[in-house]
Amino acid sequence: MLNYDLTRGKKIRRIDDTAFKLDNLSSRCMFCHATPDNGFDVVWENDTYTVFKDNRPATVQHFQVIPKRHIESVKCLTKADADMVREMEWIGHRVLEDLDVPASDRRLGFHVPPFNSVSHLHLHVQALPYKSSLMKLEFLLTPGRNGSDKGISWFADVGQTVRILEKGGRVKVLSC
Helix, strand or coil: CEEEECCCCEEEECCCCCCCCCCCCHHHCHHHHCCHHHCCCEEEECCCEEEEECCCCCEEEEEEEEECCCCCCHHHCCHHHHHHHHHHHHHHHHHHHHCCCCHHHEEEEEECCCCCCCCCCCEEEEEEEECCHHHHHHCCCCECCCCCCECCCCEEEHHHHHHHHHCCCCCCCCCC
16 A cells, blocks of 8 residues: 655555544544445555545546544634645645646545535545536535635535635635
């Protein structure tokens, strides 16, 4: 399994299978148990994050980047989490880069509750185009207006998310 060293951007091979403890909340969360033994197609991981193939891909290459620490959703994030979101973005770009996906054909973002299927923070990492128009609607982006970074939508691009958090705001379905 290949990992990236976030400080140097190099691939590293991980030999050991480091376990992590789960608290009571995360013990019921399927993403807190995202391992090959539990049916996940893990393509990358380190001690902090796991990347696996989406089980209902909207694009030919569709992955999820998740923190191993249980965080319920993008709505729970604060300004202090902006660096974590940037790390998740960096990892997502590296995975798509390894597949030779041009930057212009990438979409990375979060579904905003209640429009998410799993209550564990997960960054969708996609190589466009979408498989169908219906699937494209699930990941609809709306730009912000009048000083907001995001319009009314159930999907927040990773860039929108970082800008909102850096300003001390919270990601939500309504304009923010």
